[in-house]
Amino acid sequence: MLSPYGLDIIESCLTCKMRSDRIFCDLPTASLQSFEAIKYATAYPKGAVLFVEGQAPRGIFVLCKGRVKLSVCATDGKTLILKIAEPGEVLGLSATVSGKPYELTAETIDPCQVNFVKREDFLRFLKDNSDACFKVAEQLSEKYNNACHEVRSLGLSHSASEKLAKLLLEWSSKNGEAAKQEPRLKLALTHEEIAQMIGTSRETVTRLFADLKKRQIVQAKGSTLIIRNKVALKTMATNN
Amino acid sequence: MESAIQQNCLECALRPDRIFCDLPTTVLAALDQVKSKIACPRNTVLFREGQPARGVFVLCEGRAKLTVCSESGQRLTLHVAVPGEVLGLSAALSGTNHEVTAELLDDAHVAMVKRKELLNFLREHREACLHVVDLLSQDLHIAYDKVRSVGLGRTRRPRAVSA
Numbered sequence: 424m425l426s427p428y429g430l431d432i433i434e435s436c437l438t439c440k441m442r443s444d445r446i447f448c449d450l451p452t453a454s455l456q457s458f459e460a461i462k463y464a465t466a467y468p469k470g471a472v473l474f475v476e477g478q479a480p481r482g483i484f485v486l487c488k489g490r491v492k493l494s495v496c497a498t499d500g501k502t503l504i505l506k507i508a509e510p511g512e513v514l515g516l517s518a519t520v521s522g523k524p525y526e527l528t529a530e531t532i533d534p535c536q537v538n539f540v541k542r543e544d545f546l547r548f549l550k551d552n553s554d555a556c557f558k559v560a561e562q563l564s565e566k567y568n569n570a571c572h573e574v575r576s577l578g579l580s581h582s583a584s585e586k587l588a589k590l591l592l593e594w595s596s597k598n599g600e601a602a603k604q605e606p607r608l609k610l611a612l613t614h615e616e617i618a619q620m621i622g623t624s625r626e627t628v629t630r631l632f633a634d635l636k637k638r639q640i641v642q643a644k645g646s647t648l649i650i651r652n653k654v655a656l657k658t659m660a661t662n663n
Numbered sequence: 664m665e666s667a668i669q670q671n672c673l674e675c676a677l678r679p680d681r682i683f684c685d686l687p688t689t690v691l692a693a694l695d696q697v698k699s700k701i702a703c704p705r706n707t708v709l710f711r712e713g714q715p716a717r718g719v720f721v722l723c724e725g726r727a728k729l730t731v732c733s734e735s736g737q738r739l740t741l742h743v744a745v746p747g748e749v750l751g752l753s754a755a756l757s758g759t760n761h762e763v764t765a766e767l768l769d770d771a772h773v774a775m776v777k778r779k780e781l782l783n784f785l786r787e788h789r790e791a792c793l794h795v796v797d798l799l800s801q802d803l804h805i806a807y808d809k810v811r812s813v814g815l816g817r818t819r820r821p822r823a824v825s826a
Contacts, residue, residue: 495811503814505807517800517807526807549796553789556796560785563799564753570806571731571762574741578813579733622814661734 428468428534433487435459436538445511446565447485447558454552461544465537473514473529473537480518480525482541486510489535490611493527494619504619505573507532507612513562519545520559532611577622586621587631588659591641595650606650610643670700672774675723681747682801683721683794690788697780701773709750709765709773716754716761718777722746725771729763739813742805743768749798755781756795 433439436455442448450458462485467473473484476495484491491508505527508514518525519542540548549556580586591608600606612620614628621628635641640652640659650656672691678684686694698721703709709720712732720727727744741763744750754761755778776784785792 495807495815497815501815503811505810517803520796520800521804523804526804549793550789553786553792556789556792557785560756560792560796560799563796563803564756567753567799567803567806568757568759568762570803570810571741573810574739574806574813575731575733577810578739579731579737 428466430466430488430534430536432464432466432536434464436462439487441487441510446561447513447555448511450552450554450558454554457548457552458540458555461548462538462540465539467531467535467537469531469534471531471535473531474525476526476528477524480515480522480542482539483516483519483545484514484529485538485540486512486514487536487538489531489533491535492530492532492616494530495527502619503577503622504616506569513559516559516562516566520549520563583621583623583627584631584634584659585661586623587617587628588656590617590621591648591650592653592656592660595653604653606653608648608650610646610648671695672698677723677746682797683749683791684747686788686790686794690790693784693788694776694791697784698774698776701775703767703771703773705767705770707767707771709767710754710761712762712764713760716751716759716778718775719752719755719781720750720765721774721776722748722750723772723774725767725769725773727765727767727771729765731763741809742802749795752795752799753802756799 436442436448436459437452439448464487467489473491474481486508488510491514492504493506493508493514494502494504496502508529514529515525517523549559576586576589580589594608595601595606597608600608614632615625618625618628632641636643638655640650640655642649642651672678672684672695673688675684678691684691700723709727710716712730722744724746726746727750729741729744729750730738731741732738744765750765751761758778785795
């Protein structure tokens with residue numbers, strides 16, 4: 424079924440071809456059938472806010488298609504992007520389980536399909552399905568590991584150039600590019616958003632990219648960035 | 664060291680106050696079978712960042728400092744864990760290396776459960792798995808608060824919308 428946002432909506436988790444690759448979704452048939460009964464498949468356009476930091480938890484959002492920006496915001500408007508969530512991730516999990524307010528704001532950056540489950544339904548589902556409970560523990564573990572990584576990167580990196588180099592190396596290690604001499608990565612974020620990921624200003628990111636290009640460490644081809652000198656970028660990332 | 668902590672979890676007077684330990688008797692009896700109780704002196708390092716996860720440590724008595732470290736050796740304290748917390752959970756469950764270093768701040772008693780035994784225990788006992796999900800959610804809230812404070816220089820703002 425085609426939705427207004429051009430998404431090919433997956434109506435049933437039981438027939439979803441992607442579920443075997445996704446931590447939460449790869450559940451036994453009986454658990455999946457219970458999940459089917461409590462989920463609401465919804466399509467969102469780019470720029471939709473799923474939940475806001477500080478809001479009481481309504482439930483979880485399983486991201487089926489598209490990407491979602493997860494951020495925290497200061498009262499002065501300064502924003503820090505923690506992560507770009509990919510399909511398969513469950514958003515709003517810790518708040519829904521603990522009953523505490525959402526810790527982050529989740530905003531779609533592509534048209535997305537999301538399966539929403541109400542908090543009380545989800546808690547009951549976890550109590551009744553031990554496989555799902557285990558998968559949730561695994562997802563929370565992964566999120567905790569990511570948060571520790573973020574603390575390390577933000578709290579212990581000395582400069583914006585070090586943080587940017589680390590971010591580019593992290594992105595380049597995905598999609599089988601890690602082993603390549605000159606890995607390529609798709610820059611899906613604006614300089615403003617990259618600045619929000621490393622806790623600096625847009626101007627600094629633009630200046631750092633100009634410097635990396637001038638030193639031929641990276642080369643831009645449209646929205647693709649080619650890392651020409653991985654060794655130099657690694658040196659920058661380790662603050663040497 | 665006089666203590667309300669017992670070798671046997673079933674006889675521990677403190678367990679009703681602790682998320683992980685407040686389990687039904689049959690589940691606690693199963694936990695007793697897989698755990699090893701250890702007394703550790705202050706400054707003992709239970710696990711180091713980057714090390715593969717061998718298991719989890721239930722902190723029965725004493726406190727532990729959880730830190731992250733940069734390549735240059737600079738340290739940042741993420742959290743000071745108190746009795747009742749389970750250390751090393753996320754790495755043990757995800758099968759990855761520890762993201763933090765855990766060092767005891769006091770003379771302590773810990774109950775260690777090996778990774779393989781923990782995974783079997785959680786698969787067999789749904790109640791324990793639910794408690795672990797609760798604990799991980801709390802750990803995650805603490806970690807996000809730390810991200811916010813180091814990244815934006817503040818702790819969490821008040822609720823935007825009341826329940």
